[in-house]
Amino acid sequence: xxxxxxxxxxxxxxxxxxxxxxxxxxxxxxxxxxxxxxxxxxxxxxxxxxxxxxxxxxxxxxxxxxxxxxxxxxxxxxxxxxxxxxxxxxxxxxxxxxxxxxxxxxxxxxxxxxxxxxxxxxxxxxxxxxxxxxxxxxxxxxxxxxxxxxxxxxxxxxxxxxxxxxxxxxxxxxxxxxxxxxxxxxxxxxxxxxxxxxxxxxxxxxxxxxxxxxxxxxxxxxxxxxxxxxxxxxxxxxxxxxxxxxxxxxxxxxxxxxxxxxxxxxxxxxxxxxxxxxxxxxxxxxxxxxxxxx
Amino acid sequence: xxxxxxxxxxxxxxxxxxxxxxxxxxxxxxxxxxxxxxxxxxxxxxxxxxxxxxxxxxxxxxxxxxxxxxxxxxxxxxxxxxxxxxxxxxxxxxxxxxxxxxxxxxxxxxxxxxxxxxxxxxxxxxxxxxxxxxxxx
Numbered sequence: 080x081x082x083x084x085x086x087x088x089x090x091x092x093x094x095x096x097x098x099x100x101x102x103x104x105x106x107x108x109x110x111x112x113x114x115x116x117x118x119x120x121x122x123x124x125x126x127x128x129x130x131x132x133x134x135x136x137x138x139x140x141x142x143x144x145x146x147x148x149x150x151x152x153x154x155x156x157x158x159x160x161x162x163x164x165x166x167x168x169x170x171x172x173x174x175x176x177x178x179x180x181x182x183x184x185x186x187x188x189x190x191x192x193x194x195x196x197x198x199x200x201x202x203x204x205x206x207x208x209x210x211x212x213x214x215x216x217x218x219x220x221x222x223x224x225x226x227x228x229x230x231x232x233x234x235x236x237x238x239x240x241x242x243x244x245x246x247x248x249x250x251x252x253x254x255x256x257x258x259x260x261x262x263x264x265x266x267x268x269x270x271x272x273x274x275x276x277x278x279x280x281x282x283x284x285x286x287x288x289x290x291x292x293x294x295x296x297x298x299x300x301x302x303x304x305x306x307x308x309x310x311x312x313x314x315x316x317x318x319x320x321x322x323x324x325x326x327x328x329x330x331x332x333x334x335x336x337x338x339x340x341x342x343x344x345x346x347x348x349x350x351x352x353x354x355x356x357x358x359x360x361x362x363x364x365x366x367x368x369x370x371x372x373x
Numbered sequence: 374x375x376x377x378x379x380x381x382x383x384x385x386x387x388x389x390x391x392x393x394x395x396x397x398x399x400x401x402x403x404x405x406x407x408x409x410x411x412x413x414x415x416x417x418x419x420x421x422x423x424x425x426x427x428x429x430x431x432x433x434x435x436x437x438x439x440x441x442x443x444x445x446x447x448x449x450x451x452x453x454x455x456x457x458x459x460x461x462x463x464x465x466x467x468x469x470x471x472x473x474x475x476x477x478x479x480x481x482x483x484x485x486x487x488x489x490x491x492x493x494x495x496x497x498x499x500x501x502x503x504x505x506x507x508x509x510x
Contacts, residue, residue: 121386124452128452180469230386
């Protein structure tokens with residue numbers, strides 16, 4: 080049986096670990112609330128951009144030929160660009176694992192792929208993979224931390240993506256991120272950013288009469304695409320961030336629970352060992368006294 | 374004095390300006406376009422560039438990103454990727470560089486890199502300080 084000192088040491092170490100996990104739990108929950116607020120604050124801007132794009136699509140007819148953002152290429156060998164959003168650090172349950180697994184599935188399809196990252200966890204994972212997959216390109220200047228989603232980064236990324244697509248460097252752009260299904264559950268998802276799907280802009284086309292588009296509807300539409308992408312990206316960044324914090328909250332909550340259980344077992348063991356030691360001492364004292372009497 | 378009309382200049386992360394103005398000059402794809410009160414309803418594609426608006430004879434210049442402006446009976450709304458005071462553009466750029474350097478410091482791989490990044494950081498901090506003083510002075 081382990082000695083009293085050892086057990087006391089273990090109890091203390093579990094206690095301090097529990098303090099850390101509990102603090103991380105509280106931190107994660109307050110960060111999540113903050114991120115939610117920032118996405119609500121920026122929503123009106125992007126709703127307006129999207130509504131205008133929908134209006135143009137509804138009124139100007141088919142832009143699929145004149146506007147470069149609908150271009151499609153057929154065939155197997157597509158050049159794809161992936162933007163993968165993970166967290167910077169672990170200790171968030173299966174959050175990062177789900178994303179990397181989904182991204183890996185998509186990358187396994189034939190075609191030349193380049194990867195952009197938000198969050199170091201994902202980058203580090205695919206850096207290790209790169210040894211076996213020399214056809215993967217990492218766009219290293221487009222690797223950013225996931226901590227605290229900032230708007231200017233979304234702007235920067237969206238412009239880069241739009242430019243790459245417009246200049247026909249890539250045929251398809253995908254975004255791999257985590258979507259919050261509800262307050263408790265989240266799911267890794269892969270959505271196509273470009274080419275645009277006209278279906279995304281349906282159902283909100285109340286066109287004001289007599290509206291003039293200068294110089295042309297296509298130009299207004301084309302100039303709005305980077306801003307639209309910014310909105311989608313920023314939304315995904317915040318959503319992923321919220322999901323990360325949520326996953327961390329759950330992971331830390333169960334870690335705290337486990338620590339509590341362990342403490343209970345350990346203190347029971349501690350008391351037993353102490354009692355056993357006392358009993359043994361008494362027995363020895365009594366035994367010694369009896370021996371002397373005889 | 375010409376009539377005023379309400380103007381809103383919104384960037385993705387903030388409302389840059391919300392108030393009345395007498396005239397507005399927009400950076401369009403094919404040159405500049407002026408807007409006065411009572412303009413016909415139009416949606417105008419904007420190039421990244423310089424936007425100017427006048428209120429009581431005072432001209433204000435704004436550096437804007439790509440986007441569009443919507444003009445109608447109820448005023449003008451400008452929706453752009455970014456909107457900055459040209460005076461503070463430098464400051465904004467250095468602040469961003471500064472943030473990126475800070476991120477790199479966290480990720481550093483060697484002592485040598487750390488020393489180099491520290492040097493970058495202190496240079497950026499100094500530049501920011503100078504700019505701030507110049508703006509106040």
